[in-house]
Amino acid sequence: MSVHLQDYAEWTDTLEPASCALLAHAWADATKVFSERGLDNYVKGASALGGLGRGAGLVNAWIEAAPPVAREVGEDVVGDLATTALSLASRTSGSVIELVLGTAPTAARRLADGELFLQYLQFLNTLVAQAPRGLRPMLDKLDVLFGQLTLGGLRRWATWGAHAHRTQFEEQIAYFGLNSKESLAMLQQERKGTLLVDVQRRINMYLRALWGRDFFMRPTAGDFENREGHKPFIEDWLIHLPDAFDAVEGNNGTVNATELYRAAAAHAAAHVVYTREPISAESLNPWQMAVIGLIEDARVEALAVARFPGLRALWASLHTIDRHEANTAGDYLNRLARALVDPKHRDEHPWIAQGRALVADGLPRILAQPFESTVSWDIGVALAHSYRDLCQGPAFQLRTDLQAAPYRDDNRYFWAFEGFDADEAAAAGYQPEQQVRKHVNVMELANEIEVENAGDDAQEIWVMGTEFFPYEDRGVSFNQSEGHEPMVPPSHYPEWDHLIQLERPAWVTVQERRAKVGDLAVVDAITTEHRRLIGRMKVMLDAMQPQGVQRQRKLEDGDEIDINAALDSLVQMRVGQQPDPRIMMRSVRQVRDISVLVLLDLSHSTNDVVRAGEPGDKGAGQERTVLDLTREACVLLADAVNKVGDPFGIHGFCSDGRHDVNYWRFKDFDQPYDDLAKARIAGMTGQLSTRMGAAIRHATVTLRQQRSSKKLLLVITDGEPADVDVRDPQYLRHDTKKAVEEAGRSGVFTYCMSLDPRADQYVSRIFGARNYVVVDKVERLPEKLPLLYAGLTR
Numbered sequence: 001m002s003v004h005l006q007d008y009a010e011w012t013d014t015l016e017p018a019s020c021a022l023l024a025h026a027w028a029d030a031t032k033v034f035s036e037r038g039l040d041n042y043v044k045g046a047s048a049l050g051g052l053g054r055g056a057g058l059v060n061a062w063i064e065a066a067p068p069v070a071r072e073v074g075e076d077v078v079g080d081l082a083t084t085a086l087s088l089a090s091r092t093s094g095s096v097i098e099l100v101l102g103t104a105p106t107a108a109r110r111l112a113d114g115e116l117f118l119q120y121l122q123f124l125n126t127l128v129a130q131a132p133r134g135l136r137p138m139l140d141k142l143d144v145l146f147g148q149l150t151l152g153g154l155r156r157w158a159t160w161g162a163h164a165h166r167t168q169f170e171e172q173i174a175y176f177g178l179n180s181k182e183s184l185a186m187l188q189q190e191r192k193g194t195l196l197v198d199v200q201r202r203i204n205m206y207l208r209a210l211w212g213r214d215f216f217m218r219p220t221a222g223d224f225e226n227r228e229g230h231k232p233f234i235e236d237w238l239i240h241l242p243d244a245f246d247a248v249e250g251n252n253g254t255v256n257a258t259e260l261y262r263a264a265a266a267h268a269a270a271h272v273v274y275t276r277e278p279i280s281a282e283s284l285n286p287w288q289m290a291v292i293g294l295i296e297d298a299r300v301e302a303l304a305v306a307r308f309p310g311l312r313a314l315w316a317s318l319h320t321i322d323r324h325e326a327n328t329a330g331d332y333l334n335r336l337a338r339a340l341v342d343p344k345h346r347d348e349h350p351w352i353a354q355g356r357a358l359v360a361d362g363l364p365r366i367l368a369q370p371f372e373s374t375v376s377w378d379i380g381v382a383l384a385h386s387y388r389d390l391c392q393g394p395a396f397q398l399r400t401d402l403q404a405a406p407y408r409d410d411n412r413y414f415w416a417f418e419g420f421d422a423d424e425a426a427a428a429g430y431q432p433e434q435q436v437r438k439h440v441n442v443m444e445l446a447n448e449i450e451v452e453n454a455g456d457d458a459q460e461i462w463v464m465g466t467e468f469f470p471y472e473d474r475g476v477s478f479n480q481s482e483g484h485e486p487m488v489p490p491s492h493y494p495e496w497d498h499l500i501q502l503e504r505p506a507w508v509t510v511q512e513r514r515a516k517v518g519d520l521a522v523v524d525a526i527t528t529e530h531r532r533l534i535g536r537m538k539v540m541l542d543a544m545q546p547q548g549v550q551r552q553r554k555l556e557d558g559d560e561i562d563i564n565a566a567l568d569s570l571v572q573m574r575v576g577q578q579p580d581p582r583i584m585m586r587s588v589r590q591v592r593d594i595s596v597l598v599l600l601d602l603s604h605s606t607n608d609v610v611r612a613g614e615p616g617d618k619g620a621g622q623e624r625t626v627l628d629l630t631r632e633a634c635v636l637l638a639d640a641v642n643k644v645g646d647p648f649g650i651h652g653f654c655s656d657g658r659h660d661v662n663y664w665r666f667k668d669f670d671q672p673y674d675d676l677a678k679a680r681i682a683g684m685t686g687q688l689s690t691r692m693g694a695a696i697r698h699a700t701v702t703l704r705q706q707r708s709s710k711k712l713l714l715v716i717t718d719g720e721p722a723d724v725d726v727r728d729p730q731y732l733r734h735d736t737k738k739a740v741e742e743a744g745r746s747g748v749f750t751y752c753m754s755l756d757p758r759a760d761q762y763v764s765r766i767f768g769a770r771n772y773v774v775v776d777k778v779e780r781l782p783e784k785l786p787l788l789y790a791g792l793t794r
Contacts, residue, residue, distance in 0.1 A: 518683030
């Protein structure tokens with residue numbers, strides 16, 4: 001390698017004289033920001049772009065843009081910038097590529113991070129495929145856009161415009177050039193309060209003034225896929241803060257974004273200063289880790305407040321939970337966090353008081369040994385053990401029971417996990433063994449010695465086909481007593497990608513869960529309230545029952561001669577007319593042969609409240625959730641169908657990404673509609689999202705196992721298919737349509753009852769023009785569902 005331009009003559013000789021002169025002029029600055037390897041990529045990139053034959057302007061843009069990009073975000077991304085420019089050559093004009101390179105320093109300066117810059121390049125590759133005419137006007141306004149939007153906001157703004165004006169090219173150009181009302185409205189919607197890049201210098205000076213040292217901060221594109229963004233975190237001694245913060249409501253009024261950045265940076269810096277050694281997470285459960293992490297947050301904040309008392313008011317203003325909130329374990333965590341950071345806050349709960357007392361007793365030890373974090377372990381374990389006795393609150397949920405204070409990090413920096421180095425183990429001759437799942441009977445499972453300290457990663461796991469109960473049968477299985485879900489193997493299904501027109505094999509994982517048991521009195525109350533409607537449904541379905549053996553006449557091929565038809569044909573022959581050859585008949589036994597599966601959408605939106613009843617009706621004005629009305633409808637339908645005798649099942653689903661589609665069987669085909677099934681229906685809850693295609697495929701597998709000649713899948717949903725890891729609204733719609741078509745080919749008729757008033761826009765394309773109904777008045781669902789069933793199974 002060399003740092004002299006003359007040594008790269010092999011590559012520079014292919015450039016035009018003007019480009020060679022510009023490269024020579026820029027060489028001195030390039031040697032200050034590039035290493036020898038970087039200089040080599042710099043020159044070769046210029047030569048490669050010159051080989052495209054798009055003129056000297058493209059090469060000159062590269063020569064001018066690459067050094068400032070390397071200065072802002074590092075030289076490692078420069079090669080990716082060249083690769084992006086070369087890949088765009090086959091999809092857009094040279095002037096647009098020149099504009100991409102010309103605006104790259106602006107993007108690098110505003111993003112201020114190499115990983116974010118790489119994500120920006122990926123975004124350009126996606127946008128040129130979705131809206132090629134919008135790329136040029138957007139790049140012309142890039143400085144304005146990055147002055148108001150984060151990278152995630154820019155992507156959402158651009159994606160909306162690309163989908164809204166996919167075939168309207170003039171409107172597309174106006175949108176991306178900020179010359180339309182829709183563009184400015186979306187820009188205002190995606191605009192964030194304060195960008196980290198605008199205040200990073202001030203935050204650095206703030207931390208230096210506090211601690212007398214420098215801290216390294218990097219922005220994170222937490223809102224690249226969603227508006228909430230990541231929590232702050234510390235990794236490899238770097239403080240990672242969200243690339244944008246909005247003002248938040250504190251307990252003393254609004255806290256602006258700059259103050260929030262100061263609080264988050266000061267808290268993370270306190271961790272870096274005082275948390276010197278991580279604590280092992282081995283042998284700790286998630287609840288213990290959550291409480292220990294909270295105590296460690298309080299420990300480092302107490303040490304920081306001892307040196308800088310003004311930090312207490314800043315941190316305390318961001319804890320807003322009320323002392324009466326006690327719905328989840330997360331509420332108790334947040335109440336304890338506020339009580340520890342704000343001595344003036346009153347909370348007399350015994351568990352909170354115990355936490356305050358333990359921290360107060362340990363404060364002398366904390367101040368005497370500021371770099372010793374084992375005190376957090378001791379206090380946290382004690383509080384975790386006393387939680388059940390003092391709070392009698394709900395169980396801890398790892399995904400949802402988080403600290404609500406927006407400035408606190410996720411504590412990953414605090415924990416040490418024993419890692420497994422696969423390369424080192426392979427070098428030592430280690431060969432991992434596959435886990436064996438052995439299906440056994442009850443005697444084998446009862447008589448074998450259990451390895452009590454074995455976990456889910458054991459070499460061999462024994463599984464029974466049913467629940468295993470202790471010898472003293474109290475009606476509670478081992479799984480239930482230990483809080484474990486039954487070990488049901490997950491099911492993997494493909495998913496249709498409408499953009500590439502291919503199925504992604506084994507893309508979605510459906511995991512069946514144990515249906516929780518609710519209060520049976522809820523179902524009994526529904527049955528009592530709608531007793532008359534159930535009676536009418538029973539009469540209606542009884543009338544639809546077949547009336548034994550029926551004769552089919554006028555057949556050319558049958559079991560016996562129809563004497564009346566034969567005499568009519570003989571008369572026609574005698575008078576010289578053509579006789580009717582259909583003189584046979586057949587006796588057929590009419591039976592009702594149908595299996596019905598009701599599939600319920602149990603996403604979080606079913607918790608929305610609706611006002612039931614019309615003015616003057618009984619119960620008018622009563623507020624109930626969509627889930628309550630769905631439960632009522634299921635109870636009425638199940639009660640009526642159970643009396644008629646049709647085999648039926650009631651299942652539900654929700655999703656949290658493609659790897660976790662939850663599926664419940666409240667009542668299956670081989671199960672009676674008894675108190676247990678009713679209690680499961682009473683225990684239904686609404687949560688998460690709606691990945692409908694995977695659930696329909698799983699339900700279809702169940703229906704295909706039924707021997708009925710007719711199979712009906714009745715889907716009840718209150719919205720369109722959506723999930724947390726899918727941003728394209730058309731993606732899951734097309735996949736659900738594909739799942740419905742696959743069900744039809746398997747002999748399963750699918751019908752949708754939608755509670756979304758806007759469903760006509762998409763549900764007909766998914767299920768077919770005649771295979772859906774939209775319930776405009778959700779409060780009428782309990783009446784309409786049984787009637788719909790009667791019409792479909794007639």
